[in-house]
Amino acid sequence: MSKSLLVSVLLAAMLAACSSKAVKEAPVVDKTPSAPAVTETAKPAMADDSATTTGATQTDMSVNPLKDPNNILSKRSVYFDFDKDEVKPEYRPLVEAHAKYLVANPAAKVFIQGNSDERGTREYNLSLGQRRAVAVKKMLSLLGVQDKQIETVSFGEEKATPGCKDDACYQQNRHADFAYENE
Numbered sequence: 001m002s003k004s005l006l007v008s009v010l011l012a013a014m015l016a017a018c019s020s021k022a023v024k025e026a027p028v029v030d031k032t033p034s035a036p037a038v039t040e041t042a043k044p045a046m047a048d049d050s051a052t053t054t055g056a057t058q059t060d061m062s063v064n065p066l067k068d069p070n071n072i073l074s075k076r077s078v079y080f081d082f083d084k085d086e087v088k089p090e091y092r093p094l095v096e097a098h099a100k101y102l103v104a105n106p107a108a109k110v111f112i113q114g115n116s117d118e119r120g121t122r123e124y125n126l127s128l129g130q131r132r133a134v135a136v137k138k139m140l141s142l143l144g145v146q147d148k149q150i151e152t153v154s155f156g157e158e159k160a161t162p163g164c165k166d167d168a169c170y171q172q173n174r175h176a177d178f179a180y181e182n183e
Helices: 002-017 089-105 122-142 169-173
Strands: 026-029 039-044 057-059 077-079 110-115 150-156 174-178
Touching: 077 089, 089 122, 110 122, 122 150, 122 174
Parallel strands: 110 150
Antiparallel strands: 026 039, 039 057, 077 174, 110 174
């Protein structure tokens, strides 16, 4: 009789360990100088939410903050100087906003895609793109994002605008992009 009681208690303890916990709502704030300040409360989508099956978030207004053009989270590119992989201070608020979103949504996963212009060898540009993606990943990690939520990939010069002749064109190719899974 005591064995069956022990098994029942263990089974109940295992089931209790599988229960889910409530997630606190986190405000998402647009701090870009060009856009008006928008504050919305994002709440994680639940697994049984029939409107959202991707694990992305919804706001109280049923607008995905990642796709809302008035939200900083809709901006996805961090641009770099020539032959550099340091995140410029002007892109810190963008990275911080994506970090806050990822911390508030632990099921979300992002791919950081590093890119370079077409100057240099293919191998060098792949390496530079990877260093740029890793620089953004390090910043996200320092801001509390779990490593399992971030993957880096380098496209090097593969997505570069062909035929660039001036620095303004080359500059548009030197970036790392946020690409969310299932989006």
